[in-house]
Amino acid sequence: MPLPAPNELIDRLAEQIRPTLTPDCALIGIHTGGVWVMEELARRLGGELPCGSLDIAFYRDDFSRIGLHPVVKPSHIGFDIEGRRLLLVDDVLYTGRTVRAAMNQLFDYGRPAAIRLAVLVDRGGRELPICPDFSGYKFDLADDRHLSLTRDAAGALGFVQGAA
């Protein structure tokens, strides 16, 4: 089914988030799609928010079944998260396992004052008690379908759907 353009959804997200921002907020994007969304959000929200990125490969719960993810990117949070209000950003929310892994990893960086979750698309299908605070678009997608965010060489975002 056709989805709204990613940029339109990011505009919506930014409008939802803007009134809730406080000076102690920071953005954390989850590699790879979540980092793209975070960068776009940061631009729309004024660009002065501290930004960090997480690759959750070392915190996944399926390592013993499928091994290490073939492409691991460095995580980087260049500020102290202790006592900060973090906004965790991802592209597509599905089972919730990625968010679980990201929260575990964040706590290895310190103790944030709060973590909220913003996702571009919530496709349903949760397997853990995780619920986004902000979502650009919500719909139910069957388990045998795959949905992900892509970015082309020019930096334009798009959705790719197909068989899982």
Next chain:
Amino acid sequence: MSPNIQLNEDGSLRHLLSLDGLPARILTQILDTADGFLSVTEQEVKKVPLLRGKAIFNLFFEPSTRTRTTFEIAAKRLSADVVNLNISASSQSKGETLLDTVANLSAMHADMFIVRHSSAGAAHLIARNVADHIRVMNAGDGRHAHPTQGLLDMFTIRHFKGGFHNLRIAIVGDILHSRVARSQINALTTLGCPELRVVAPKTLLPHDVEGMGVHVHHRLEDGIKDVDVVMMLRLQNERMQGALLPSPQEYFKYWGLTPDKLKLAKPDAIVMHPGPMNRGVEIDSDVADGKQSVILPQVTYGIAVRMAVMSILAGN
């Protein structure tokens, strides 16, 4: 079983025994993964839960504090349970064979063996005789191979020089007895280094060195001229006992890397050493502590590289 005991049927890495015969894609996968592990030191809790519940045995049949420690730290940062066994001091002296030792430890539910041994091929022998789920890493076997050292050297070069394709690299010192040099030559050849030189007195070069695809130099001044990377090797003191070399002073005079000689290399050349260094024998302190030295970063990267190999093996 795959013809290369190091690889699974699907071409993924099963054991790490030698860099000889490993394709560039696997070397690059290890280096890329190590980049990810380097950032773990940014965390307040410098640990990830990846190998929780796995038992890793450090089997050191040859004494080594430094190397064993870096493997131990790597395993602990992955949350594995680590057991250190200094075997020369225990069962082997009571007559237990290598494979008996390994069988006993396997019965204690080992998941991985890190093996250092004075005999070439010891890690291969163990890898051929362990149960399917057990992984083996070679931490140095005789004069044969020291693959994680070779990999951490590649990581260091890539980190400071961005790649391998435009580099002129010199390996200097006791090539003959060095398992490190062999692993470095294998990896640099696979990763496409266009000009690799070995620089050593004739008595410290293997007779088949020309066949390894390297340029041979017998004078330090010629060997390091215009290079991007100088990889020094440790001169093992025990070699001095034989007739291979005159004296440490004499060696330093001709083969020691001093600030003046280093000026022959490119101005931005980096200097590497696998440690432990013999200051005043193969390397001058002013070079070892100088701004071109990347010897301490090598140690830091060594932990990330060992974490990468352990987690790739455990996951395949």
